[in-house]
Amino acid sequence: MKKYKKRSQHKDPLSFLSVLIALLVFFYSSSIPLAIFVFFGIVGMTLAFHFFRRKQKEDRLKRSDIKEIDHMDGVQFEYYLAALFKHIGYKVKTTKASFDYGADLVMDKDGERIVVQAKRHLKKVGISAVQEISAAKTHYKANDAWVVTNSFFTNPAIELAKSNGVKMIDRKELIDLILRMSPGAIPNAAAVKMQVTPKTIHCPLCDAKMIEREGKNGKFYGCSRYPACRGTKNI
Numbered sequence: 519m520k521k522y523k524k525r526s527q528h529k530d531p532l533s534f535l536s537v538l539i540a541l542l543v544f545f546y547s548s549s550i551p552l553a554i555f556v557f558f559g560i561v562g563m564t565l566a567f568h569f570f571r572r573k574q575k576e577d578r579l580k581r582s583d584i585k586e587i588d589h590m591d592g593v594q595f596e597y598y599l600a601a602l603f604k605h606i607g608y609k610v611k612t613t614k615a616s617f618d619y620g621a622d623l624v625m626d627k628d629g630e631r632i633v634v635q636a637k638r639h640l641k642k643v644g645i646s647a648v649q650e651i652s653a654a655k656t657h658y659k660a661n662d663a664w665v666v667t668n669s670f671f672t673n674p675a676i677e678l679a680k681s682n683g684v685k686m687i688d689r690k691e692l693i694d695l696i697l698r699m700s701p702g703a704i705p706n707a708a709a710v711k712m713q714v715t716p717k718t719i720h721c722p723l724c725d726a727k728m729i730e731r732e733g734k735n736g737k738f739y740g741c742s743r744y745p746a747c748r749g750t751k752n753i
């Protein structure tokens with residue numbers, strides 16, 4: 519499974535400031551032992567801070583079940599979002615795949631209608647999602663239009679969404695949305711995957727489409743990128 523890159527590559531200013539203070543104390547202190555103690559004390563506290571912050575981030579990812587969501591296919595992701603928004607209080611309908619007119623979910627709450635396009639992607643979501651959900655907003659006579667993804671959006675998609683009044687919920691915002699719910703109300707991503715038949719079988723190694731094959735031990739699913747990828751799944 520492809521890993522998602524951080525959106526910002528800027529270095530942490532706190533780390534830079536901590537190291538700078540430690541170096542100033544070390545070079546300008548009249549007491550060498552004290553300077554060494556303070557220097558390593560500041561460096562140690564900085565490392566501890568980063569350790570706990572990384573642990574907190576890992577805990578958030580685990581509680582959100584986002585890694586399980588990453589292994590869903592598009593249909594499973596739609597049903598997961600339907601369950602999620604139902605727990606929030608929306609009345610949710612999934613649309614027929616062949617006649618969805620650009621919307622995967624139609625949600626009603628307090629007299630307002632929202633159309634949602636679900637994008638379970640490995641790469642960034644482009645402008646076509648914004649164009650499709652904008653058309654769906656008119657077709658379903660909705661008040662708002664959302665695009666929800668487990669990934670992120672391209673800059674052109676973000677700009678088009680602004681001019682069309684489309685709400686974009688990316689990976690970070692989806693995680694925040696899930697974690698704002700009470701633990702007992704969060705849909706179980708693994709259970710949704712088990713209950714909803716995927717539209718296509720995806721390779722557990724590279725996420726490419728899988729093909730039914732037959733070997734000496736019987737039938738199985740093999741990656742369509744074989745021999746470049748040797749991912750398999752049992753039937």
